[in-house]
Amino acid sequence: MIRRPIIDPEVLPVESTGAGLPRVPDTVLTPAGLRERFAQHHAWTQEPAEARLGEQGDPRIAAVLVPLVARADGLTVLLTQRADHLTDHPGQISFPGGRHEPGDADSTATALREAREEIALDREHVEVLGALPDYLTGTGYRVTPVVGIVHPPFTVQADTLEVAEIFEVPLAFLMAPERHEVRLFKWEGGERRFFAMPYPNGRDDGHYFIWGATAGMLRNLYRFLAAQP
Numbered sequence: 001m002i003r004r005p006i007i008d009p010e011v012l013p014v015e016s017t018g019a020g021l022p023r024v025p026d027t028v029l030t031p032a033g034l035r036e037r038f039a040q041h042h043a044w045t046q047e048p049a050e051a052r053l054g055e056q057g058d059p060r061i062a063a064v065l066v067p068l069v070a071r072a073d074g075l076t077v078l079l080t081q082r083a084d085h086l087t088d089h090p091g092q093i094s095f096p097g098g099r100h101e102p103g104d105a106d107s108t109a110t111a112l113r114e115a116r117e118e119i120a121l122d123r124e125h126v127e128v129l130g131a132l133p134d135y136l137t138g139t140g141y142r143v144t145p146v147v148g149i150v151h152p153p154f155t156v157q158a159d160t161l162e163v164a165e166i167f168e169v170p171l172a173f174l175m176a177p178e179r180h181e182v183r184l185f186k187w188e189g190g191e192r193r194f195f196a197m198p199y200p201n202g203r204d205d206g207h208y209f210i211w212g213a214t215a216g217m218l219r220n221l222y223r224f225l226a227a228q229p
Contacts, residue, residue: 018177044227064097
């Protein structure tokens with residue numbers, strides 16, 4: 001049986017942040033700016049993959065939709081909180097997505113299907129821009145992040161078997177490198193670092209703790225958007 005560490009990531013120390021890294025230009029954080037950026041081919045460096053936590057064999061194939069909602073006051077990122085009873089990543093903040101199924105033509109089809117199943121987001125509202133490089137998770141998944149602009153008006157509804165909550169975070173907040181915390185935990189003589197991006201939820205000084213694979217993919221989106229020609 002594979003042993004995985006049981007941790008509370010919120011109490012782990014912050015080793016560093018991205019303060020001092022280049023900022024994403026405001027002109028890029030718009031629908032037009034994103035379209036232009038995805039149409040270009042700037043060289044950029046993605047973050048290293050997560051350390052595998054004792055997993056063996058080939059990674060399982062999956063895809064997520066990175067939904068960037070075109071609100072009147074700026075783009076937001078639509079996120080979900082996973083249901084607590086799920087086997088994989090219970091209670092964590094995530095993008096809508098899941099495993100590739102035989103009927104899916106490609107990663108985009110997987111991401112759009114999962115978004116429809118999990119939050120009832122109709123694909124007719126999603127303008128797919130492209131995909132970021134696959135992200136290897138510590139739990140044995142190879143995830144393709146499919147980035148799309150979601151055009152209002154639209155409705156969403158959580159599948160309560162999988163999703164506990166749906167919410168939005170300003171894209172500018174998540175693309176600000178000083179918000180990118182690097183946290184550290186030690187396990188079986190080794191060390192593992194992960195990104196975290198806590199965002200206030202407006203409830204009694206609480207926050208949404210965005211971390212792990214979701215934060216790692218957001219960090220790669222930052223790297224992609226901040227790259228200079």
